[in-house]
Amino acid sequence: MNNQATTDTLNRKLAQTGLRSTRQREVVYNAILSKRDHPTADEIFARVKQDMPTISLATVYNCLDTLVHCDLVKQVHLERKSTRYCPNLSEHAHFHDNDSGEVYDIPLDSEIMDHLKKRLPENFNPSSINITIRGNTTDELKEAESSN
């Protein structure tokens, strides 16, 4: 997504919620999009400070709350200690590498989601489904993939 498209998406989503875009909100959103590694608020704060040295952590938290509120980013809870932020709005599971701490998006097709919803009792109406897979990645697999 180029910068103009990002700004347009941000403006549109904020407007739908009756909010306006601010420079801070834009910088925070761009910081999450720039490297899709599911950063924590502290990591986002460190990135944003490079563009905007005067911004405070409290402002970053406020911006994050706004972005979550207008469905531009999702909160991801993988560890007890910190909330992470994900800008990928399509259905996906998270793979959490226990060794490196890295988080990977694993796309889920609508068939899988429908299948999961069918497992619920009829009167259960899910508003969101979060799937987290934990484990580790091995170098052997990476080598096998690259030789294919």
Ligand SMILES: [Zn+2]
């Ligand atoms: Zn994600």
